[in-house]
Amino acid sequence: MKLILILLFALSPALAEAAKKTFVTASGAKFNLRAQPSISGSVVATAPSGSSLEVLERNGDWLKVEFNGVQAWVSSKNPNPASAPQPAPAPAAPSSSSADCAGANCNVEKKPAPNEAVDQISKISRDLSSKTGPDPVAPEKPATPPAAASTWLDNLRKLMKNPKTKVAGLSTSRGLVQMPLLGSRGNIGACGSHHYNPDKPIGVDAYANPVTACVLTSVMQEWKKNVCPERSGCTLAWGDISHKTDPAFHGSHQTHTKGLCVDIRPMRKGGFEDKPLYYNYSDYDRNMTTKLVKLLRANGADTSRLYFNDPKVTKAGLSRRSTPEHANHVHVCFNDNAKTRAVCNNLKVDTNVCPELR
Amino acid sequence: MPRITLIALLLLSVPAMAKENCGGRIQAFNEYEEMQNGKIIEKVSLFDLPNWSPNEGFQGLAVRATEKPGTKLEVEMQKAKKKQKASAALSAWAVRKDFQYAEKFNPKEFFSEKFSGGTFVVRLIVDGKVACESGPHKISSGD
DSSP, X not given: OOOEEEEEEOOOXXXXXXXXXXXXXXXXXXXXXXXXXXXTSOEEEEEOTTOEEEEEEEETTEEEEEETTEEEEEEOOOSSOOXXXXXXXXXOOOOOOGGGGSSTTOOOXXXXXXXXXXXXXXHHHXXXXXXXXXXXXXXXXXXXXXXXXXXXXXXXXXXXXXTTOOOTTOOEETTEEEOOEESSSSOXXXXXXXXOSOOSSTTTTOEEOHHHHHHHHHHHHHIIIIIOOSSSTTSOEEOOOOOSSOTTTTTTOGGGXXXXXXXXXXXXXXXXXXXXXXXXXTTBOHHHHHHHHHHHHHTTOOGGGOBOOOHHHHHTTXXXXXXXXXXXOEEXXXXXXXXXXHHHHHOOOOTTTOGGGO | OOHHHHHHHHHHHHHHHHTOBOTTSEEEEEEEEEEETXXXXXXXXXXXXXXXXXXXXXXXXXXXXXXXXXXXXEEEEEETTEEEEEEEEOEEOSSOTTEEEOTTOOHHHHSOGGGTXXXXXXXXXXXXXXXXXXXXXXXXXXX
């Protein structure tokens, strides 16, 4: 497959700071994003053709970039690679062809058959070893003070100001942004969360309005930090948000068209399992589910569309009973309004809790 | 109880006995990944067949490895007079050696919106005969 690596030196007339940023763009193929600056580094994500990735750091031929809130390394065999981020007078012309990426250090691979791609990524993902550093989900070291910067949050705020803004490293579509996901199956969400029932391609069912994405980040962080720090039955498991390209979501998910609503499984007693859970099951954890519903409300959930059918939760006025499907998930919507924007404006990402959101 | 009633009850119970509940012989599963100590770990959850909806269902079907060789699964959807059936052979399963799974049966492709509001059953076919049947389970739009 033909690959063209283009280094674009972004110039923003409005922001001198932006002029210093360097971007790398793939066209004609996909990028493998690796945990380490080496071809042996585990692939933590793939960026589709046309992705524009901000270069954060350079290590030899390798560039540290950000994609969907994930920081990873991508090889650059470009003859005119980015050094320290500097402004350039004009975007560089396409300077590399497939020949540049034919060697062992190439990031971009021949597009395999769909099953091959999944197998290949699975194989590499299984290989993710301790080389990747401390567990981003459950750090073994004592917590350090929260890091101040979150590129994910900064980018969301840019999109909240102007949904049409093109933000490097984020997958956007229909004014929606894809929630960060790791792994070859698209299950591993930010802040220790779990994305259940993922569609293919990965992330296609995880598109949210930027404000909703921001509030959801706040919920995920709060849940992991203060309510459910360890992987267990209370791990926040979320399902469909909205579809990248299909507003009707295969024709069957009408309340998930605008990226405002997300399905969340009830909480389970005991260990984590990726399987349906109904409120009348013996391992349903009403106490933790009630805590979750309260947290959703505190973060500005639209209470008129907060559906969950557990009679004890509805009787307490915390959720509304709806169609029978809402016996196995909490349906919650975060509209773009003053309350949700305030939640987002007050959010500070603790990168010890949500390291993938740096 | 009149003799005629007893006979009628016995006759009515014959079809039900033929379709004995599978009692967990057919399982649904989800394969997934999670991060543990910096490593991505492959995991699988097995569970009794649930209802189906596009946003909460299962990724596949499995039976114990001890079932007879040649055992198959048959899945049938029904809504009013409309029916659709699929047959699935079972293969060895690398992630759970104590089970075999219907490798080529993809529920997301099989279940369709047309059958929303209908039901489905899954049958265990041993030696070409229905050994048991699980269901009917509901099919919903999943909103």
